[in-house]
Amino acid sequence: MNKQKHQHSKSGFNKPFAQHFQQMQASGSSQGHSRERSLDEVWGGSYLQNGYFDGNGNLLEELVRRDKLTPLIEAMINSQPKLTSSQLRRFFQHCRAIETRILSQTSGWEKQKAEFLKLDAAAADAYGKQEKKIPKIFHDFIQRNVAAVKTEKDFMEGFLKHFEALVGFATQHLEKERR
Known part of the structure; x- marks a missing residue:
């Protein structure tokens, strides 16, 4: 079985999650709220x-x-x-x-x-x-x-x-x- 390694960011999260979280923060939409x-x-x-x-x-x-x-x-x-x-x-x-x-x-x-x-x-x-x-x-x-x-x-x-x-x-x- 070929195990796929998940790449992790410096924060310890896997990269896709970390990128998504960073995008949410940048747009101000964390927790489902958009920045006014x-x-x-x-x-x-x-x-x-x-x-x-x-x-x-x-x-x-x-x-x-x-x-x-x-x-x-x-x-x-x-x-x-x-x-x-x-x-x-x-x-x-x-x-x-x-x-x-x-x-x-x-x-x-x-x-x-x-x-x-x-x-x-x-x-x-x-x-x-x-x-x-x-x-x-x-x-x-x-x-x-x-x-x-x-x-x-x-x-x-x-x-x-x-x-x-x-x-x-x-x-x-x-x-x-x-x-």
Whole structure:
């Protein structure tokens, strides 16, 4: 009888198993979990690297285009935990309340800026809990946008338009998740 010797790697595992294990680790899929893609990976470049506006002060179209936002939405709802419509609405409504106060002129941007900055703290709290309430990619979305907003124009004409488009396109995806 011809005995076939199994080649072993330095770890002591036979080579096919060791190679499979190394591939799983490299792809981040050990224990059946795939590694969550980062915001930059999903966006296909450095997210918000150029801010919200082009050289003429116009909103960058990529921030409100379906083809750019859909992969981001899908990553948010396919993460663990999944982004829920109630979590998305909670953060969006916080921003709408700030917008309303600014537009009604009961308060200006300088007074509302601190309220806006609290959005980052709310995301950190929701993500940092023992049982996470939002996915990392949504936490990073909020964190990056809060960091990018410097002026009232950034908030009103940049971030809000971008977030509004995300919420609008997310509705159909979140409806599918509820069924």
